[in-house]
Amino acid sequence: MHGRKSSNSKEDKAKLEKVKELVHLGNNLIKKKNEKTYDKKYIESTSVILRKCPYLETLWNFRKEYFEFVQNVGTPVGDVGKGDEEADCAKHPPSEDLKTLMKNENTMVEEIVSKFNKCNELWFHKLWIIKFCLKNDLMDFSDLMNELEFCKSALYRDDRNYHCWNYRSYIIACVHIYLKSGKHGKAQNGEAQIAKGSSDERDPASTQHGNQFDVHKSNYELSKTLIERNFSNFSAWFLKYTIHESLISTENELDLIKNAIFTDPFDQSLWEFYRWFLFQKGNDKEExxxxxxxxxxxxxxxxxxxxxxxxxxxxxxxxxxxxxxxxxxxxxxxxxxxxxxxxxxxxxxxxxxxxxxxxxxxxxxxxxxxxxxxxxxxxxxxxxxxxxxxxxxxxxxxxxxxxxxxxxxxxxxxxxxxxxxxxxxxLDYDTLSRGDAKMDSKSSCLNTFTPLYKYINRSNILLNTAKHINFASLNLELENINELLLLERNCKFALFTKLEILRRLEQFDELFHLLELLKLVDSIRVEYYKDLETELRIQKKIHEYYEDSEMGDKGALDLSGLNIDSITYPFMIEAFFIPSINLSSNLISESYNGKCTINFLYNLKELNLNHNKIKSLVVLMKNLYNLKLLEKLDVSSNALANLDEDLDNYSFVLLPNLKQINISDSNLSALLNQRYKHKSVLNTYNVMQDGWRVILSKG
Structure with missing residues (x-):
């Protein structure tokens, strides 16, 4: 090719001949597997091929079948006729020869893994060995600990080997299975041991170590060592997610994270863990x-x-x-x-x-x-x-x-x-202190619902902040990020983490400036930042509503013209005690999934949804079925129905206090003005027409 003659060296020809021999041998072994010919010499031949090419899963399966054959040779005559599941349950005294076979098999796999550490077939065969030994009592607790040590050494060589990380998680599970089976066996055999006057002598060392095994401590030590060797290791950081609180020092962890992000501020895995540590850690249980x-x-x-x-x-x-x-x-x-x-x-x-x-x-x-x-x-x-x-x-x-x-x-x-x-x-203010100054239940504002808003808002912020973090801690972390941004002003990870902190501190003015900067430095996610900006503007409007001393208890929350396309619970739930909300001139549709926050605002009395994207009044009313106090609803300038809708059989969810529905400038009003102009009642509502205005009214 390209003017060069192909190589005709004797060395290349010899390699080709060896490959041909291996292919022929491999095909012959596959034939023996299909014939279920379990001869030791054939099994030894598979190891020759697998040491050179461990990706042949068929040959690994041949070896599995051989070991199962060896194990079943000693099946008692009385067990032959049992069903498959009962046969699997049969317990025979473990053969020392079989133990040696499995130990040698595991050793061989580990030797091959050292050369082919990303071979999936190898890792799953190694896991099969462990499972086979567990089911047949061929290993003890120390063998499982040796497997964890093997994983540790493998991760020292390649800390990003996800095959090894996956295998380690299975070994952790196997440890718990072994410990549970030991407790179960001890409980089940206790009476028999007492009757015989003997004690349980099965692997006392394993029992002792089993009582001392702590998965949290094992995970902590491994993650600590790997992170100290290389900050840029997402798997090691992720392992910290499961570590028990008692092993974690908040101050030390934050110092470690600070050193890491200042060393490499553009490593995403560090920031992912940092945000989890600040905003999610300890919140895995529902509250x-x-x-x-x-x-x-x-x-x-x-x-x-x-x-x-x-x-x-x-x-x-x-x-x-x-x-x-x-x-x-x-x-x-x-x-x-x-x-x-x-x-x-x-x-x-x-x-x-x-x-x-x-x-x-x-x-x-x-x-x-x-x-x-x-x-x-x-x-x-x-x-x-x-x-x-x-x-x-x-x-x-x-x-x-x-x-x-x-x-x-x-x-x-x-x-x-x-x-x-x-x-x-x-209003249980004691539960919301978390090391900060307690909330003030009093307010100088005329709006009597302001303390209630503050309580829901504070609860929302704390449920989205890690258990060990308070507002003082957030301010300290904000200072560290600002220090980093002086060095790397366009680091999008630092900017986004700063945004999340400012959001919890409700520093709205700086938030919007930060969003504009993020749109420039992280242009791929500009649409996400636009949606986030809309959410923040809504939060600011709610905050200002309750802080406005002129508003009192009766004013409307004006959220018109903010390009809102959806409001999913729990977003906007802080508006729970606001009696009137104006959501006109937005992009809200009635796509129903039962998660619209408006339906959870039980105190709502007036709702304005005109000039949106609502195509069906029937579906919309399903979204509002829980608003038992709602009195007025404005859905004008929306489609609300198809032009071929049958209004003689038209119905929607009825709310007990809803007295007025404005359906002007819609397909529904057009139908009532034309094809159904004789209709005076629609779904128990009186149809009130005044020129272009069409109102559904009661009482």
């Missing part, structure tokens, strides 16, 4: 956002969708006596409640006659059970979800019931509820 009281019904608001176990949740009085009542939820979506297993809002309606007759109780304790998979608890191994599921065969003790279940114990002092009309909010 109650805020609590409302209306009549004898207590509403619990969460920030995320929560799957609660209402059948198990309970309410108790201050003496520990169970209070009878009805649990319920705000369905998402409401038109199909039997499939709505999650919700943002749950409520408990007190029906206990003793409590009702004695007016309000002083205190109640709620135990709310919910289900959640927790990524940050490595000791909770979910075997059925990964490649270790076959280890559960005949090991029912691994099948833990309700292992995803957690519970919240929540105390309510009814003396701390606000005294406003309708929905009253629980």
């Amino acid at each position: 109650i956002f805020f609590t409302l009281l209306q009549n004898n019904c207590v509403y619990f608001f969460f920030q995320n969708l929560v799957m609660a176990n209402l059948s198990k949740s309970k309410c108790y009085d201050e003496n520990g006596k169970e209070i009878t009542g009805e649990w319920g939820q705000h369905f998402v979506p409401p038109n199909n409640p039997q499939d709505s297993f999650e919700s943002y809002v749950y409520f408990f309606k007190i029906t206990d006659k003793h409590i009702l007759l004695s007016d309000q109780p002083t205190c109640l304790k709620f135990c709310i059970f919910y289900y959640k998979y927790n990524l940050y608890e490595p000791e909770e191994v979910h075997y059925e979800k990964n490649v270790l599921s076959d280890l559960m065969v005949c090991h029912d003790f691994l099948r833990e019931e309700n292992k995803y279940e957690h519970n919240i114990v929540y105390l309510i002092d009814f003396r701390k509820f606000s005294q406003n009309e309708h929905f009253k909010i629980l």
Whole structure:
């Protein structure tokens, strides 16, 4: 090629002949596998090929079948006729020869891994060896510890080897399986051992080390060592996500992160961990956002969708006596409640006659059970979800019931509820201090709802800030980032982290300047920053509404013309106590997913949605089904319906207090002015026409 003669050297010809021999040998071995001919000489031949080319999964499978054949040769006659699962459960005294075979197999794999450390087939065969040995009692605790040491040495050689990281996580799971099986076996065999007058002598060293094994400490030491060797290691930083609080010093961690980001401010993995450490660490469990009281019904608001176990949740009085009542939820979506297993809002309606007759109780304790998979608890191994599921065969003790279940114990002092009309909010200021000065429950503003807004807003900020971080800490970190930006003024990671800190500190003026800078230095994500700007403008408007001493309790929140296209819970929930909201001249559509925040603003009385993108009044009303206090709705200058809509069979969700719906300048009003001009009632509403204006009215 390109004017050069192909090489005819003897060395190249010899290599080609060797390849031909290996291909012929490989084909012959595959034939023997298909014939289920398990002869030791064939297995030894596979090792010759696999040492040179470990990517041949068929040959690895041949070796697996051979070891299983060797293990099954000693199957007792009485077990031959058993079913597959029972046969798998049969326990035979482990053969020393088989133990040696598996140990040699593991050693061979480790030798090949040293040359082919990114070979997926190798790592999964190594995991198969561990699983095979566990199922057949061919290894003890020290062998599993040796595997963790092997992983450590492999990661020292290549700290970005995701095959090794993945394998290590499986070994951690295997350690927990081994420890659980040991406890189970001890409990099951205790009576038999006592009857025989003997003690359990099985691997006392393993039992001792097993009691001392701490996955958090193991993860901490490995991550610490790898990060000290190389700051730029996302996997090592990610390992820190699961480390127990007791092993972490906030001050030391922040110093380590500071050194790392000043060393390489453009390494994204450092900033990802930094933001997690500031804003998310410790927030892996669900917490109650805020609590409302209306009549004898207590509403619990969460920030995320929560799957609660209402059948198990309970309410108790201050003496520990169970209070009878009805649990319920705000369905998402409401038109199909039997499939709505999650919700943002749950409520408990007190029906206990003793409590009702004695007016309000002083205190109640709620135990709310919910289900959640927790990524940050490595000791909770979910075997059925990964490649270790076959280890559960005949090991029912691994099948833990309700292992995803957690519970919240929540105390309510009814003396701390606000005294406003309708929905009253629980103002438990002690829970919102977190090392800062306590919140001031008093306000000089004429708006009596300002303290209630501040409470919800503060709760929202704290639930989006790590447990160990307070506002003083955020200000200190802000100073460090400003110091870095003096050196690297266009570092987008530093700018975005600064934005997140300023957002929690509610420094709006500087936020908008920062957004403009981010649009320039991170132009790929300019549309994201535009959406974020819209959100911040809404937050600022709500903040200003409550701080405006002239507004009082009756003014409208003006959010018109902000290019808002969606409002998803919990965004804008701080507007809960505002009676009137103007969302006209935006881009809001009625696409229904049950998560529109407006439907959670229970106190809303007037809503203006004119000049938006609403195509169906029917779907919109599903989005607003929970606004029981809403009196006026303006949806003029929207489509609202198709021009071929059948108004004789037209219906939408009815709200109990909604007296007026403005549908002017819409397809719906056009139909009522033309094809259905004789129609005076639409879905129980009187059709009021005055020129171009069309109002649906009651009363």
